[in-house]
Amino acid sequence: MGRLANKVAIVTGGASGIGGATVRRFVGEGARVLIADIxxxxxxxxxxxxxxxxxxxxxxxxxxxxxxxxxxxAMRAFGRIDILVNDAGYYRATPLQDATVEEFQRHVEVNQLGVFLGMQAVVAPMRAAGGGAIVNISSTGGMRGGPSLFHYRATKWAVRGMTRSAAHDLASLNIRVNTVLPGPIETPMMKAGNSQDRIDAMKGRTLLQRLGQPSELAAAVLFLASDEASYITGIDLPVDGGTMA
Incomplete structure (x- = not known):
């Protein structure tokens, strides 16, 4: 029996990157998964x-x-929902002085509003299932300030606050809500949104001196989504190669 046997999950941004790795890991651990993506x-x-x-x-x-x-x-195909992973994200490196309203709004729409809508949407089916687990993907960029990521950091800080507040609201329904905070992870979104010099600089700030792999994030998400984390809610879990150490 896998660690997610008899569980049903929705993974947003599930077509590739961290989301794709999470989908593969979940299915490998016995879950049935709705892959949600544009x-x-x-x-x-x-x-x-x-x-x-x-x-x-x-x-x-x-x-x-x-x-x-x-x-x-998901309900038609699998009959229940036990897990939601809010991984879909939008990322553009822009300093405050160059920020546009349109770019700021797009970050908010995907990274913040999307998390809110997802958490709210799964409450009823998770309640019917007797509980569940929500894992929101934030970022170590949501733990500190820094240059050129004004829009992105703002929304990732918001995800952390939303997670902790939702953990309070949903605890009585046996729904756990936690956040994973990736450091520099080698994904298509990272490569598309950064120059090679910037990626090398991020790698150099890690204690392990390398980029993380999507599969390493998926392992952390799996833990928080599984019953092994049944007494864990409202936390931030950095998976960052020691960037925040």
Whole structure:
């Protein structure tokens, strides 16, 4: 029996990167998973690869109607929802003086509003299932200030506060809510949003002197989503190679 046997999960941003690694790990541990993403091609390909325990659903996390459709799809296919991983994210490196309202709003829509809508959407099905686990993906950028990530850091700080507040609100329903804080992880989003010099600098700030791999994040998410973490709620778990040490 896997660590998530008989569990049903929704993973946003699940087509690739940290989300894709989490989907693979969850299915490998016995879960049935709804892969939710705006990348229809990669999402559908991953679901086909993983077989009947995975289903792809198009989801723009900033749209309430898309969340309703995703919940309905998961319930029709799998009959329950036990786990939500809010991994979908938006990232652009921009200093405050160059920030635009449009870029700021897009960060808020995906990184903050999307987390709110997702947590709210799963409360009823998790309550019906007797409880559940929500894992929100923030960032070590949500633990401190720094240059050129004004929009991104603001929303990742917000995710930490939302997580802790939701942990209070949902504890009586046996729904645990925790946050994983990635450091520099080698994902398509990181490579697209940063120069090689910037990536090398981030790597150099880690004690382990390397980028993390999506599979290493997935291992931490798996722990918090599993019953092994049944007495853990409202925490921040850095997975950062020692960046915050």
């Amino acid at each position: 990348d229809d091609v990669r999402g559908a390909a991953l679901a086909e690869e993983l077989g009947p325990d995975a289903l792809f659903q198009h989801l723009d996390v900033s749209k309430e109607g898309d969340w309703t459709a995703a919940i309905d799809a």
